[in-house]
Amino acid sequence: MxxxxxxxxxxxxxxxxxxxxxxxxxxxxxxxxxxxxxxxxxxxxxxxxxxxxxxxxxxxxxxxxxxxxxxxxxxxxxxxxxxxxxxxxxxxxxxxxxxxxxxxxxxxxxxxxxxxxxxxxxxxxxxxxxxxxxxxxxxxxxxxxxxxxxxxxxxxxxxxxxxxxxxxxxxxxxxxxxxxxxxxxxxxxxxxxxxxxxxxxxxxxxxxxxxxxxxxxxxxxxxxxxxxxxxxxxxxxxxxxxxxxxxxxxxxxxxxxxxxxxxxxxxxxxxxxxxxxxxxxxxxxxxxxxxxxxxxxxxxxxxxxxxxxxxxxKPGGIVTQRRDHAGPPDEFVLHQNYPNPFNPRTTITFTVQNSGPATLKIFDAIGREVAELMNEQLTAGVQYRRNFDAGHLAGGMYLARLTSGPMTQYRKMVLLK
CATH class of the missing domain: 2.130.10.10 (YVTN repeat-like/Quinoprotein amine dehydrogenase)
Structure with a gap:
């Protein structure tokens, strides 16, 4: 027809x-x-x-x-x-x-x-x-x-x-x-x-x-x-x-x-x-x-x-999503490293809620700092990624610590050797 x-x-x-x-x-x-x-x-x-x-x-x-x-x-x-x-x-x-x-x-x-x-x-x-x-x-x-x-x-x-x-x-x-x-x-x-x-x-x-x-x-x-x-x-x-x-x-x-x-x-x-x-x-x-x-x-x-x-x-103009709060909608998140357990390399991803200085450090099981992966100015809402090579460290549990302003998060990581 x-x-x-x-x-x-x-x-x-x-x-x-x-x-x-x-x-x-x-x-x-x-x-x-x-x-x-x-x-x-x-x-x-x-x-x-x-x-x-x-x-x-x-x-x-x-x-x-x-x-x-x-x-x-x-x-x-x-x-x-x-x-x-x-x-x-x-x-x-x-x-x-x-x-x-x-x-x-x-x-x-x-x-x-x-x-x-x-x-x-x-x-x-x-x-x-x-x-x-x-x-x-x-x-x-x-x-x-x-x-x-x-x-x-x-x-x-x-x-x-x-x-x-x-x-x-x-x-x-x-x-x-x-x-x-x-x-x-x-x-x-x-x-x-x-x-x-x-x-x-x-x-x-x-x-x-x-x-x-x-x-x-x-x-x-x-x-x-x-x-x-x-x-x-x-x-x-x-x-x-x-x-x-x-x-x-x-x-x-x-x-x-x-x-x-x-x-x-x-x-x-x-x-x-x-x-x-x-x-x-x-x-x-x-x-x-x-x-x-x-x-x-x-x-x-x-x-x-x-x-x-x-x-x-969109005909007539693209419509962006409304936010119920001012400022960046992003979260302060330290994601679990992957792979975990790892040997000897792993990747850590994270975002910060507010732009400004931030650090990412690694500590051993008794609290000693063994690596500083980052110490710099970060932008809110951007996903960052850092690689950690633990080839020189002994096997065991380690902690990744992300700090940005007053906020801090930890993640446990297991190095197998």
């Missing part, structure tokens, strides 16, 4: 200065410009999975996690999701799944759990607040105790995307390895059914992404076009017959009655019959593939890209 469309093209102008902002590894704490996935927690914290580790951003301070300063087992972060309790689920390219909750890390992989494969492509949180994972060997759910693998309808399933619609049906973008045919599978309770994409004029190996718009409408992004599914009826959009700037649809999200669409060469917003299209180099959009989209509680659109960092955009 043909649809009448109104097209609004954004033209670069000075007004974009307030509507677009870009974060890169060069101008922020983002660990890499290669960003695979992003998510925003209920309290407004942005999390970014990159090709070189994990990063979080609270609107002021960036915090980074990699294989050196944290228990993160693999820096290649391919998928992220946050549950309603603020737990961060981290999918990796080669090491399975990590769970981060209140600073505590848990690692799941195919050798210590029923995770079917260590390559994770997507994560979604279900209505019961449990995570579902799209892996190289199908879809699996973990309820905190039991891993449940979804019985495949094909010989060799390769799952790439998972998402729930507003009625509680799980949509699974999958393809069959022997013939590379793309499927959309659906799961509701114990009922499993599917759609073959090639029968819908979508010649694509598999869906890349899905997102609900309302109770009756789901959008599906593929390598060969966009689909709008209303009560089971599919309408297909291609670059050739719609305002889409590209047939490669890698990212979808919704805000209100508007669908946000990230493509291989541009960004779109579709509201009813009205398309708004932003092409590369217009406004603040880089010429790059949009890999993911997340919306924060202020309505800001966060766009992850394949090589250009993260762009935040």
């Amino acid at each position: 043909l649809r009448l469309l109104m097209i609004v093209c954004f033209i670069a102008s000075s007004s974009f200065a307030q509507e677009w902002k870009r974060y890169t590894a060069a101008n922020s704490g983002l660990v890499s410009d290669l960003v695979y996935d992003i998510t925003v927690t209920r309290d407004g914290i942005l999390w970014a999975g990159t090709g070189a580790g994990l990063a979080s951003f609270n609107g002021t301070v960036w915090t980074t996690y990699d294989t050196v300063n944290s228990p993160l087992p693999d820096p290649y972060i391919t998928a992220l999701a946050a549950d309603t309790n603020g737990v961060i689920w981290i999918g990796m390219g080669y090491a399975g799944v990590a769970r981060l909750s209140n600073g505590v890390w848990t690692h799941y992989h195919s050798a210590n759990s029923d995770l079917p494969h260590n390559t994770i492509f997507d994560i979604t949180i279900g209505p019961d607040n449990t995570p579902w994972f799209a892996t190289e060997r199908g879809v699996v759910n973990y309820n905190g105790t039991v891993w449940k693998n979804i019985a495949p309808i094909m010989v060799e399933p390769r799952s790439r995307a998972v998402a729930f619609d507003r009625t509680g049906v799980l949509w699974m973008g999958t393809y069959d390895a022997p013939d590379f045919r793309g499927y959309m599978e659906y799961l509701k309770g114990d009922s499993l059914w599917f759609t073959i994409l090639s029968k819908l004029d979508i010649i694509s190996t598999h869906p890349w992404c899905m997102a609900p718009l309302n109770d009756s409408t789901m959008f599906v992004g593929t390598g060969n076009g966009l689909a709008e599914v209303v009560n089971g009826r599919w309408t297909i959009f291609h670059k050739q017959d719609s305002p889409l700037p590209s047939n490669g649809i890698r990212a979808l999200a919704s805000v209100g009655d508007t669908m946000l669409i990230g493509t291989a060469s541009g960004y779109c917003e579709l509201s009813g019959e009205t398309w708004k299209v932003v092409l590369p180099s217009e406004g603040g959009l880089p010429n790059d593939v949009i890999t993911d989209i997340a919306v924060d509680r202020m309505g800001n659109r966060w766009l992850a890209t394949a090589a250009s960092g993260i762009v935040v955009h």
